[in-house]
Every structure is written in C-alpha cells, then in structure tokens.
Amino acid sequence: MSTIELRTRPAIIAGAAIAGRKEGEGPLGAFYDAVIEDDLFGEDSWEKAESRFYLTACETCLRKAGIPSPDVLLGGDLLNQIMSASLAARSLKVPFLGLYGACSTMAESLAIGAMLVDGGHMTTALCAASSHFCSAERQYRFPLEYGSQRTPTAQWTVTGAGATCVSALQSPHTIARVTHVTVGQVVDMGISDANNMGAAMAPAAASTLTRHFTDTGRTASDYDLIITGDLGQVGHDVLLQLMAERGKPLDAAKYVDCGLLVFGPEQDVHAGGSGCGCSAITLNGYIWNQFRKGALRRVLFMATGALLSTTSSQQGETIPGVAHAVAIENDAP
C-alpha cells in the first residue's frame, strides 16, 4: 500500500503564484498574484532572479495566510544544488528541508508537508517550487545566445514560483484539504532524448496513478479533475493511452496537464510548458482559485519529474521519471 490517507485532512490555507511575463500573457495570467515583467527581477543573474521569484512566492503566501513564520519550508528547484530554494531559505530564516524531485517538486513538497502536518510534527508547512526559462536552458541545454532550434517535442520551461501553506490551524482562509498522498516510484522506459521529457515521464505518472486508484478503490470518475504537472502534449497523450491499456481509463475532458494550460497555442511553446514552476504557478494560481469559487470539489494533483542531469545524459543514461500524487478536496464537510 503506497497511498497514505491523511486522517486529519490538513488545510491549505493560502497559495501564491509569482509568474514571468510570458506566463502572465498566457491564458491563466489573471490568476497569478504578481507578474514580473523583468526576467531578471532586478538581479544580475538568471539564477538569482529565480531565487527572488521563489522568495517572493514564499513571502506572498505567508502574508496571505497571516502566518509570520512557518514551522518549516519544504522545497526545491531545478538548479544544481537547488540554488534558488537554498538562497530563498537563507533570507526567510526558517527551518528548511531541501528537496529534489525535478519537476515533481511542488507535489513532493506538498506531500511531505501535508504528512508532517497530519502527523502533528509541524503546525504550518510552507511548500514551494520554482523554475526559470533562462537558468534552465543554460544549465540543461544550450546558452540562449546560441539561438538553438527547438524540436517539436520540446517544452518551454516556465518562469515562476509557487508556494502553498499547509496547516493544522483552523483558518477562515481554508481553500481545500489534503486527503491522500501517493509517493511515486522511479520508472525508466528507456527514453534518452532530453527534448522529449513528456514521453520519459508519462510512464511514471501511469505507475503512480494506477497505484493510487488500486490503493484507494477510486477511479478517474471520482475526481473532478486529474492534473499532471508538465507532461505537455506528447506526455499527456501517452498517459491517456497507458491508462486505457491498463483498464483504468481517464476521461479526456477531466484530465488536464499544467503544461498545456499555462501557455496558449499562439505562444509557440511547441509541446507545452515545463519546469517545477509550471505546476507550482498553475496549482497556486488557477487551481486554488477554482476551489475558492466552488468550481472544484475533488482534484488529484500529480506532478512528474525527469530525474536526469547533464552528467547522466552525457554518460548515455536514459531518463528516469517520478510522479507524486496529492488528493485534494474542498473544505465542505
């Protein structure tokens, strides 16, 4: 049994999404707490800019929650040694548990944060993740100055950061509650193309989703929405196919991918958005908004991560994927 039921149903009392300019121009632009026009956010490097997105999301979330300081910050980002999260944690001066789950980090941090709150170990946990198009391209692919041609399966790393406050406190702000967590296994189907992350991660998503359904006895129809993090168009379609083959089909109308929501078709991002920030800003912007409006009753948020590094790729390794799922319900009894 790898799905954990959280008996106390920890409350999500605030979320914050800080997005870059391109993301602000996308279809979900109205749901972000702030759109930062300057990709450098006043800093002198993309990495420091990303860290400022991270810190701003954390500070905004805490302010909205009315919590001066959480018991713990859980999170990470895509940069080597999670530089964005570490530097933000240094500024926040709160206990910090650094995570690395690649693009699954928003779900990983929310999963661990909710378990620590449920277990009574933390009263309030701040869970956060970020990515930045420019820092990710430089680290994982090519310097932007090369002007490299992007392949059709390539995705566009989201510039932005999201933060969620999970708490055991009774709060008038409660948006929703975390009811279940399914921790993902690492799955590798042999994809080695770093420009086709969706296909590399979809089998991990299928693995986690299958276990979630089996463990809970639920099916796709028990959820108003199943949301993956950044599978993009390719991975989205692979996941639909894999789940159909396993006899646990998804309803294509109720399965969405943050990578397909975050940018519009006219924004020319090829297979969709990606990066830790993709699911982080979508969850903390659009999704929490839908819960607040009462438009959603029960959602499965499942962000996927591609656990590759440039070193592993250069050594001929294929791309291992992981997916963590968090079941979220509205606050109604």
Next chain:
Amino acid sequence: MSTIELRTRPAIIAGAAIAGRKEGEGPLGAFYDAVIEDDLFGEDSWEKAESRFYLTACETCLRKAGIPSPDVLLGGDLLNQIMSASLAARSLKVPFLGLYGACSTMAESLAIGAMLVDGGHMTTALCAASSHFCSAERQYRFPLEYGSQRTPTAQWTVTGAGATCVSALQSPHTIARVTHVTVGQVVDMGISDANNMGAAMAPAAASTLTRHFTDTGRTASDYDLIITGDLGQVGHDVLLQLMAERGKPLDAAKYVDCGLLVFGPEQDVHAGGSGCGCSAITLNGYIWNQFRKGALRRVLFMATGALLSTTSSQQGETIPGVAHAVAIENDAP
C-alpha cells in the same frame, strides 16, 4: 519551537555502511559492512560507481533488517540532480522522495523518515546518502587529472554510502530509537572559500544545537556523544568556540566530528573527511556498532551541509550552511 519530539520513538532496525578503499584503511574500517577496493565499483564512471555504492548500502540495509521492501526511500547525494540516489531508486523500485541537503543529507533523511514513521504514514522508511571523492572533485573543484594542490583547510570527500532502516515494527534487531528532530535553518556567515567548508557550516551547526538545547531544556551533558557530520578540524574548533560564546559549552571529550573519525592522521586528508558519505558511513558503521555494544546511551547526530553550487560560487555568492539534528537513544525502556 523547532524541535519535534517523536512520541512513538521509531526504531532503528538496521544500518549499512559501504566504504571505499581509503575509508576501509581508516580507523573505523572494521565497522563497515563492506569495503570496495575498486573506486569504480565495476562501473565505467565515478558517478555510476557512486550510485552503486548507494544501491549496495540500501540493499544491504534491507537484508539486515529482514525487510524485502520499505514503504519509502528518502535520500540524496552531492551530485547534480542527485544522480546517485535517483539511479539507485530506479533499481530499488520503491516509492522515492529525493532530498537535497548537501552533506546534511543523512541527518535530513533520518529526520524526515523518523517523522513519517512516527506519524503513522510509513511503517518502514529507508534513509540513505552517499558521496564519492572522484565524482565530487570533478563536479565541485577540479578534474583529478589536474593534480591540484590542496589547501590546509581542504577536506577529503568520503567515498561511501550509508543507509538506515527506521521502522514502527517491533524488531528483535532494534539498535536504537529516534526521540527528537531539530530541523535546521539556513545560516550564512559570509565565508566564500569552497576549500573551507567547515568554517562555512559551523555557524549553522551552532544555530541548530542552540535551538535544540533551548527547545528540549537539555545541555551537552545530557548526551554521551554529540556528533557532527563533516565540519573537519576547522569547523569542529569553530563550533566549540561558538557554543562557548553562547553560554552552552560542549564537552570537548564528548563532541566528535565524523570527518575527524573517519580518517587517521597518517592518511594526509588535511582538515578531515567530508561529503554526505562521511556521516553516512560513520553513523551506519561505527555509531550503530557502539549502540549495539551498549557503549552509547544517548547521542545527538547532527550533519551539516554547505548549500553552495559551482554556479553560486562563480556568481560571487557566499556559502549558506544548514544542520539537522536527530536525537537517538538506546532501546532500553
């Protein structure tokens, strides 16, 4: 209050330490489960070799615990995108929560693992960390082929991996129990020399230790041993001084650093051992052995991490440090 008391006192039911040749020749050589003479461990890169150390430590630990499969693997390493841990998790096929805490990872994984077991979310958590001298030098400093001169404050990254099984099960193998966790804050005192990690991390250790003592009402005399991870000689002495200045002095005879235990003075490692593997193999070799023998009653294990990356150093950033503390007691009632 940032120290968490674990009411169920989760049991440490097994530990395993897999060490490299130089470590095997050190004073703690007899306590390792295996000493691997070949630095490449039969693989074709240092990074894959490190991952094999990781996997071997995990498999050995599970075998000793008599647990075919844990509910979760928690851990990481020093490599970009925690390549060692990710590839090992792929082979283990168990739910995986990737962590990045630099050299604090063994303590971070044990802290989170013990909380998840205490909270009833996991029955058995496998907590593991690794490092490898050759992969770390290549990634953080210079290729070995340069034959760079090492500075007097430099430390020697340990080649090895350690794994601990924490469980809610009643086990005849129980070695000790986890009673408290203090999660560290990120502290940066402005050190920017990547060859002087001990000084960069000691203030974080002082911060965590001070909070641990304040929160629990304990002093250094309540512990048979306080063990830091890899402060080395420089950081060890700085921590003694900082704690004396704060009016919470340590007893120099009962405060040890894994970096000073793991290698002998004749091994010419300058300021001592370092790396995630340093505290991981010392805890899972020597320390668990001392508990089994009844030579230790209560220990505070506090591994420190330097949250730098080559990118942050190249951008002129100083080195943020973090330290997580785990209080461990023998199994006697």
